[in-house]
Amino acid sequence: MADQPLTLAVFEEFQRKIFERFDSVGSRFDRVDARFDAADRRFDLLDARIDALSDQVARQTDAVLHRLLSLEDEVTAVKEGLARAEREVEQLGARVGGLEAAVLRLDERLSRVEKRLDELGAAEPHSALSADVQALRARVETLQTRLEALEKRVERP
Numbered sequence: 111m112a113d114q115p116l117t118l119a120v121f122e123e124f125q126r127k128i129f130e131r132f133d134s135v136g137s138r139f140d141r142v143d144a145r146f147d148a149a150d151r152r153f154d155l156l157d158a159r160i161d162a163l164s165d166q167v168a169r170q171t172d173a174v175l176h177r178l179l180s181l182e183d184e185v186t187a188v189k190e191g192l193a194r195a196e197r198e199v200e201q202l203g204a205r206v207g208g209l210e211a212a213v214l215r216l217d218e219r220l221s222r223v224e225k226r227l228d229e230l231g232a233a234e235p236h237s238a239l240s241a242d243v244q245a246l247r248a249r250v251e252t253l254q255t256r257l258e259a260l261e262k263r264v265e266r267p
Contacts, residue, residue, distance in 0.1 A: 209264050216257055223250055 114120075227250065230243055 206264055209260065213257060213261060213264070216253070220250060220253060220257070 223246070227243055227246055
């Protein structure tokens, strides 16, 4: 073939075949390009879905963290309130212990006074001291009533 002369017709035929091949390759590239465009669209949709899901997860995580912080605040407040209540219970326990000791002392003293009054009343039932003994008994009964009221107050907590 190298011996044949190059004519315009041969050249145009060569050019036509080359252009056909280029058109064929071009159409293949167009199809590949269309496939890449379709893949790009799918990736864009997937990217948008992933972004939406990421935003949703971030919102939910923020909500959970916000709730955890609220719970931590509540736990702290409950702990402080419990510590305050425990301190107050200890103080009340000390006060109740002191009141119980005072009530016992008063009860013992009252028993001694009642015993003494009974002795005085038995020794001289008609004497001038009888009125005093009756007054003392009334006072003892008043004290007994007050002691019972104090005991009820101490037993209440």
